[in-house]
Each structure stands twice: as structure tokens, then as C-alpha cells.
Amino acid sequence: MSAPIAHGGGITAAAAAFGGRPEDWLDLSTGINPSPVALPDIPAMAWHRLPDRHLVDEARFAARDHYGSGAILPLPVPGTQSVIQLLPRLLRQGGRGAATDDRVAVTDNRIAVVSPTYGEYARAFGSAGFVVDAVDDIAAIGGEHRLAVVVNPNNPDGRVWSAETLIALHDRMKAAGGILVVDEAFGDADPARSLAAHAQELSNLIIFRSFGKFFGLAGLRLGFAIAREDILARIEDWLGPWAVSGPALSLAASLFRSDVSAIRHSLDKRSAALQATLTSAGLRIRGGTALFTLAADSRASDIYTHLCRHHILVRKFDYAPDWLRFGLTPDPAADRRLGEALQGFER
Template sequence: MTNKIAHGGGITAAARHYGGRPEEWLDLSTGINPNPVALPEVPVSAWHRLPDQYLQERAREAARSYYRSGDILPLPVPGTQSVIQLLPRLVTGGSVAILSPTYGEYARAFTLAGLRVRQVATIADLTADDRLVVVVNPNNPDGRMLPVDRLRDLYERQRQTGGILLVDEAFGDVEPDASVAPYAASMPGLIIFRSFGKFFGMAGLRLGFVIAEASIMARFEDWLGPWAVSGPALSIATSLMGSDTTAIRDRILQRRLALETILRRSGLHVAGGTALFALVADERAEGIYTHLCRHHILVRKFDYARNWLRFGLAPDEEADRKLAGVLEPDYFRAARPKI
């Protein structure tokens, strides 16, 4: 069995190791909006009753408008992680190719299902035997972005061989024009995953959406079983996806600019990222990670790239000052490796 993957958000474990109470730590280890939006009013009936068809339909209509998916009503799911676990059921024969490095749960899910997994660096490395191709766009953790035209070409390539293309747009809300969702109705065999919690700052709600042809979404819905998404989650999504999200987007971009400014002033190389996180490449990454933890700041490190650290967004200017103070240039001069 493959090992469990260490994700961001492990504040409790970090506090046990480095001290301090979890609530005192600054958590920059996730790619989630650090300023969750205000909760809209949730009808008492959404808490009291099992989610009925009306709630589902309203949420799906709101998602269609928000994601601009045309004739397709996106399927609400209890977080996209839940449907990643189901993906192996769609693959019969051949191999699965994952444009890598990327979110590690894809490779883990396919490997645990006994499928042949190929982690490829470029589209040029794909073969006709790849029955399903996974592209996270924009990518986690390096922010790689394939343009829509390139994705449509890749879809046509998969279609000609009877394969499936999965595009994970979990970090795509800030750049809606980079989404392939508006073309999905004319692209059978394309699957799109969208995350609700990252952009709205509500990861704990555990809500995502699948955009695909009706037969594929029906299979996911059947596999998930009845009442997979809670009534309050559907109600909240309906309200927020139907609202003006300009202020949310602007605040995220302001926070991202503040983060990048701190990192660059500290002499760190920002090698990539998205609106919700920045990827730093530095040979001293392990030492920097420990230094930050000792000051109760958690970032994300990677076992497959020891020189990488991913910094999520800080919630406000006070947190900016804390991060900037810990990343004082004097520390880096002292930590510079001897040559």
C-alpha cells in the first residue's frame, strides 16, 4: 500500500512538535483564502431536513452560472477528494497519465486501485495507451497553466483514442477565462473538477463540483449515494455563487501581492504559484521550514522536492509583519550554506 500523503494544514501536529497552542500559529501551509466570506443566512429547513431535490437544483443552477458551463448542470459532491477516489472505476485497461508533479492524491488513488500510473512531465510524453490523462490547471504546487487551446487540443487527442481527459480547476476561480468549463457541453469525455472551499475560504464545508457529460455525472452520483452533500452546504453555495465575487477576488490578489513582496525582499526566489499560494525554490528549504516552525509559522514542504516550500496567503497586515520579521535577511545570511 502506498504511504499516506502529508498535506497542508497540520497545525496540531506542528504545535505538538515545536510548541505553542495551535490557535497561536500562523498557518500558511494551505492554498485556501485566509479570509473566509461572511456566511449567508441558511434556512432552518436546510439543517432540519435531508437535502431534497429542490436544494440540489438551486445549487446546480447557481454553479452553472458561476462556472459558465452552458447546458451542463454541475454535480455537487462532498469535496473533489471524494470523486478522486472514484476515478479508477472509469478506467478499463491501458494506463493513467498524470501531468506531474502535482496533487499527490491522484497517483495514490490510481495506484491503490492497481492501475498502471505514469507521471509525465510534458504533454509530449503522453501515449495512445493513456486511457485517462489528469491535468491540474492551474497546477498545485508550481502554478503551471496550460492555455484553453492547448487543453482542447489535448482533449481531441484523447477523444481520438477513446480516452478521457480530466482537468482539475480547483484553483481556477481567480482566472475564469482560463477555464474549459464553457466548452464542456461540446466535449464528451472531458471531466472538470471544481473546488468551492478554496476561493470562498470554506474548505471545512467539503464541497466541490463535477462538470462532465450526463452519463459520467450519473455514475458519480450513483457511486456517492443519496444525500452526499449536506443541505447547509448546498444553501451556502447557492447564495455565494450567485453573489458578486469581485471583492473576494480583489482581496485575494492583494494578499498574494503582499506575500510575494515579503518573499522577494527576503531574498527568496518565487518559482511559481497561483493566486492562493507562492512556491519558493531554495536549497536551504529544510532549514527555512524549521526556522519558521520555531517561530510558529507553518508552510508546506515536499518530500519529492526538498528545495521547495509553498507559502499560502497571510490573512492581514499583522500576519504579514510577523512573517517578514521571521524572514529577516540576517537569518538568511547566517543560514547561507558554505561552498
């Protein structure tokens, strides 16, 4: 078993190390909308009964319309992390032909992950005995790879691949009997970049979408998978009955049908304010998305500790010691708090 990966959101541990109450910390360590949407009414029956099929269907139809996935009804899952861990099983079920029309025999167990990126993909496949190639460009993905993972936009640097580039990669993967996984966890802020509209024509494509990041409801633990029907059926079977709660399904159906333009506008405004705060403090912007900004500084580790002493948590990286990722601040007061702490750092 491989060592756990350090993710954002560890306020309890940070408060234990640096003091203060967790609720008084400013948590900028995750890429989550800091202003959760107002919750719509949830029918009492959603709390009282196990989630019946009609709740699942309503969420799937609403997700189809929100993501623009055409004939494909996205499958609700209890957070995309739950299905990342199922990907090795998808490959093992029947070799290269498990999720493809091709007849290519299995010759290896190689996986490609465009890196650096969300670490749980490499961990899931490595723990399952696959050889994981961390590649820095999709051009390095070859016919020897049974599955390739591209996070788009990427976490943590915000790198973006065009739809045309990813479609061409899919076609290369399919020709070799492989599968392309595109993780669009941070894609809701810019839906025009999504591959969802092409999914019904791309038979060896799996798309993962996050629900909680964009709506600010990460505690709901809800995501969606978009793929051809037989792949989704296998995932649904492996997750087992009632994998997603009735309240989560009800919320998804309501919020997907709401006008989300105000959310996107708010995220753009918060992102601009965060970047202004960071550049004013002398940090170099390395990349990012509407939900986080990646900054670079040679003293990133010292800045991280300095911010923790001011009860502000950001994300540092063991593989890139000069990087710090900042999630969105919730309001101008938080901008000032962050800015004052950064200005107080002695360089």
C-alpha cells in the same frame, strides 16, 4: 495500500512538535483564501431535514451560472477528493468505452498525470492497480493512456495550460478512447482560463472545481464535477443519497449568485503582499497562483524548521527539497510576522 500523502493543514501535529497552541500558529501550509466570506443566512430547514432535491437543483443551477458551463449542470460532491477516488471505478466499469463513444479495446491500464502535482491522483490509481506515468509535459501523453490528469493552474508550481492546448489534448485522448480530467481547484481567481464553457462540446472531459478554496470555506467539504450527463449520473449514484449536506448546498447557491469581484481583488492584493515579503527575505519565486506562492531556496528544509519554531507552518516537499509553498497571509500584521521570522533566519 499506499502510504498517506502529507498535505498542508497539519497544525495540530506541528504544535505538538514545536509547541504553542494550534490557534496561535500562522498556518500558511494550504492554498485557501485566508479571509472567509461572510456567511449568508441558511434556512432552518436546511439543518432540520435531509437535503431534498430542490436544494441540489438550486446549487447546480447556481454553479452552472457561476462556472459558465452552458447546458451542463455541475454536480455537487463532498469535496473533490471524494470523486478523485472514484476515477479508477469509472474506468473499470466498462473498459475504454466506459466514458467514451469509441470502440477501442482495453490493452493496458496506463494513466498519465502531469507532474509534479496534487499527489492523490497517483495514489488513487496506483492503489487501484493502474500504472501511473508521471509526465512533465502533456506532449508525453499518448494513445496508451486511458486517462490523463492535468491540474490547471497546477499545484504547487502554478503552471497554466491554455484552453486551446487542453482542447487539443482532449481530442487526442478521445480519438484513442481515453478521458481527460482537468482539475481546476485553483481556477476561480482567473475564470477566463477555465474549460467549463467548452465542456458541453468535449464529451470525454471531466472538470473538477473546488468551492472552499476560493471562498475560504474549506471545512465545508464541497466541490463540483462538470462532465457529460451519463458520467455525472454514475458519480452521483456511487456517492449515494445525501452526499452533500443541506447547509452546504444552501451556502453554495447563495454565494455563487453573489458578486465575487471583491474576493478576487482581495486575493490579488494578498498575493502581491506575500510575494513582496518573500522576495525581501531573499527567497526566489518559483511560481504560484492567486492562493499560494512557491518559493525556492537551497536551505528550504532549514527555513521550514526555523519558521515552525516561530509557529508559522508552510508546506515543504520531499520530491523537491529546495521548494517551500506559502499560502496567503490574512493581513499586513501576518506579513510582518512572516517577514520578521524570515529575516531572522541565519543563512
